[in-house]
Amino acid sequence: MKIVATNIGERREIDWKGKIVTTGIFKFPVDEPIFLDVEDVKGDAICNREKHGGIDQAVYAFSEKHYEYFKELYPDLEWELGMFGENLTLSDCEESELHVGDTFKVGETIVEVTKPRQPCMKLGVRFNNMKIVKQFWNTDKSGVYFKVLQTGYVKKGDVFELIKTDKTKPTIADVYNEKRLKKNM
Template sequence: MKIVATNIGERKEVNWKGKTITTGIFKFPVTTPIFLDVEKVKDDAICDRKYHGGIDQAVYAYSEKHYNYWKELYPDLDWQYGMFGENLTIGNLDESLLHVGDTFEVGEVIIEVTKPRQPCMKLGVRFNDMKIVKQFWQQDFPGVYFKILQTGFVNVGDELKIIKSCRHNPTISEVYQSKREAKLG
């Protein structure tokens, strides 16, 4: 697995159906290394600390390979990495092979797999279509949150090298499926 894009977002206010929504989901690729800190990515906007950021959700990664599926459903969007609010777009990230607790070295950083993303209405704001939230729940492409065990910089081209495997723990896909069943019934 290799980082194909590093993405940062600014705080943005969006008028959504007459209501002002403040969000940091509008992330775009940057050309400089990004710093992964203990509770967030430096210079990346987190507007709702109740659901975003924090020790177990310091950085969000999404797989480059999932983009093709969504591009077919939403062909008219201006597709760029960061569309899902991810800080790291990773080639060949596979949630069915990542176990909670798996630990990787990447760039100067050591990261640990913690949980899948649960989509919220801000993903619908980003896509300008709330259908994406339900569609996201129905697929096994949640992406993954990481905890930062050692802070530092990462950059495009850095490879994730496994340093601890936790095969006895559930995979991110298994955790996501159980959350989906609980949410959707």
């Protein structure tokens, strides 16, 4: 896995069907390195601390390869990296190969895989279509949250070097599928 883009978002207020929604999901690539801190990415807006950020969700990463699937569903959107609200767009991030607790050295940091993303209505706001939330749930393309064990800077081109893995632990895809099944019950 390699970082294809580092993405940061500002706090925005959006009029969504007559209701003001505050969000940080509108993230865009930046050219300078970004700092991965213990509970968030420095300079990145988090508007709902109950659902985003924190120790187990400090950094969100999404695979560039997953973009192709969603581009087919939304061919008329103006596509750019960061569309899914990810801080890191990775060259190849396979949820079925990442185990909870996998630890990586990347840039100056050490990060640990914690959990998949569960889509919320703000993804629908970003896509200007609430259908994306269900479509996202119905894939195995959740992306992954990381805990930051060693803070520091990362940049485009940095490679994830595996430090530790335990293949007896569930994969991110396993955890996501279990959550999806519970949600659909």
